[in-house]
Amino acid sequence: MTTAMYDEWRTTAAEPRFSEWLRLSSEPDWTEVVTHPFASAIVRGDADMYRYLVQDFQFVDAFTALLGAAVAAANSFGSRVAVGRFLGMTVADTEAGYFARALAALGGEPDPVPPEPVTEEFRSLMDEVRRGQEYPLIVAVLCVAEWSYLGWASRVREPLPDDFVYREWIDLHSGPEFEGWVGFLRRELDRLGPGLDEAGQGRVLDVFRRATRLERRFFDMAAA
C-alpha cells in the first residue's frame, strides 16, 4: 500500500498512472477482493449464488442509476457515448437478462428481500456520488466495481463451470469487451486525476478506497 500523495508517488513509480496509484493505495482490500474465497467458489461453480444475486440485484439497480449520472456528468461526447453504450448494451440488456434467468433458475423472483447492511452502504455510496454529480468521483466508484470484478474473473482457467449461472457471470466480467470497458474507466481516471489539486485527488482516493472496502465486505457477506 502507498500512503504518499499522487504527485510524490509518481516520481518513483514504474507505472505512474493515476488509476494505479488509486489501486495501490487501496491495498490490502484490493487484493482481498480479487482473491476472495467467494470469487473462487464462483469460479469453481459451487458458490451460493441465490443469496448473492438477490443482494447484487439491489446493487445493480443503484449502479445503473450511477451509469446514467456518468452520462450526464461526463465532460466530453466521447465519454458519454462510451458509458451510454455500456449502459444500454450490457447492463440494460445482457446483464438484466442474466438476472431474470438466473434468479428464475435458482428459485424464482424472491419476495422483496431486505438489503444486507453492506448492500445498503454500497447503495448509499453510489447515491452520494450520483447526487454530487462530480464525474471523477462517479468514475472512481464505477472503476472499482468493474476493475475488481475483472480482477477475479480473469483469474479463471478453462474449463468454465457448465452451469450457466456461474459461467455467464464470469463471462460478463471477463473477455476483450469487458477489458476494453475497464480500460476506458482507467483512462478516464488517468486523464482527469492528475489535473485535480491535492484535495481533489484525496477525495477521489477516499471514494475509491471506500468502494474497494465495500466490495470486500460484499463478498464477505455472500460467503457468510
Ligand SMILES: Cc1ncc(CN)c(N)n1
Ligand atoms: C457488488 C458488485 N460489484 C461489482 C459488480 C460488477 N458490475 C457487481 N455486479 N456487484
